[in-house]
Amino acid sequence: MRHGISLPELLLVLIILGGVFAIALPPIRTLLDGITVENGAQQIRAAHFRARMHAVLFGQITLLDLGADTIRIRSVSGTDTLLTWLGRGPAADGLTLSGPARPLVYSPLGLTMGVSNGTWHLTYGGASRDVIVSRLGRLRIQ
Numbered sequence: 001m002r003h004g005i006s007l008p009e010l011l012l013v014l015i016i017l018g019g020v021f022a023i024a025l026p027p028i029r030t031l032l033d034g035i036t037v038e039n040g041a042q043q044i045r046a047a048h049f050r051a052r053m054h055a056v057l058f059g060q061i062t063l064l065d066l067g068a069d070t071i072r073i074r075s076v077s078g079t080d081t082l083l084t085w086l087g088r089g090p091a092a093d094g095l096t097l098s099g100p101a102r103p104l105v106y107s108p109l110g111l112t113m114g115v116s117n118g119t120w121h122l123t124y125g126g127a128s129r130d131v132i133v134s135r136l137g138r139l140r141i142q
Contacts, residue, residue, distance in 0.1 A: 033125035040090040040097075040122045041129045041141045047071045047087065048104070048139050054084060055106035061113070064104040066120060068097040096123045104133060112137035 047064060051073045055062035061076040062084075069092070073085040090097045099120030105113045117135040122128060130142045 030126060033127035036093060036124045037095065037122050037127040037129045040093060040095045040124070041131050043087075043090065044071070044120065044122075044131045045139055045141065047073065047085075048133065048137075050085060051104065052106050052110050052137060055108055056110045059108040061108065062106040064106070066097070066099065066104070068095075074103075090122060094124060097121070098123075099131075104137075106137065110137065 044066060047066070051062050051064040054060075054073060054075065058075065063072075063074045063076065063081070065072040065074070067089050069089045071087045071089050072083060074081050075084050097120060100118040102115065102118075104116045104118075106116075107113045112133070112135060115135075116133065116137065118133055120131045120133075122131065132140045132142065134140075
């Protein structure tokens with residue numbers, strides 16, 4: 001008696017596995033898109049927190065530039081603007097960022113100044129999140 005599997009049995013198993021993967025792959029893709037967008041939103045939240053704390057700790061006006069390619073934190077000292085932190089933007093992970101092109105301006109008290117409110121929209125695949133900054137500097141992710 002010979003042990004092993006025949007070609008029709010192998011083909012049947014491969015067809016069943018292909019059907020299972022075809023059913024399971026779209027929900028997994030949607031889940032991964034949502035995780036990627038949430039990661040980008042948390043990256044913006046961390047930069048917001050970092051800029052706010054820099055303004056409070058050093059007692060300087062601080063600017064936060066949210067760009068697709070880079071996120072910059074600059075401090076204003078008199079008439080000079082110094083780069084204090086530079087990070088990669090959401091585009092490095094394949095995310096699309098849209099929103100106001102103006103920087104967020106933080107006072108030494110940690111509050112935003114001027115026209116610092118805005119909504120930044122992150123998208124990746126079928127998932128999206130809005131990062132909303134109020135005029136007082138509070139941040140909300142929807």
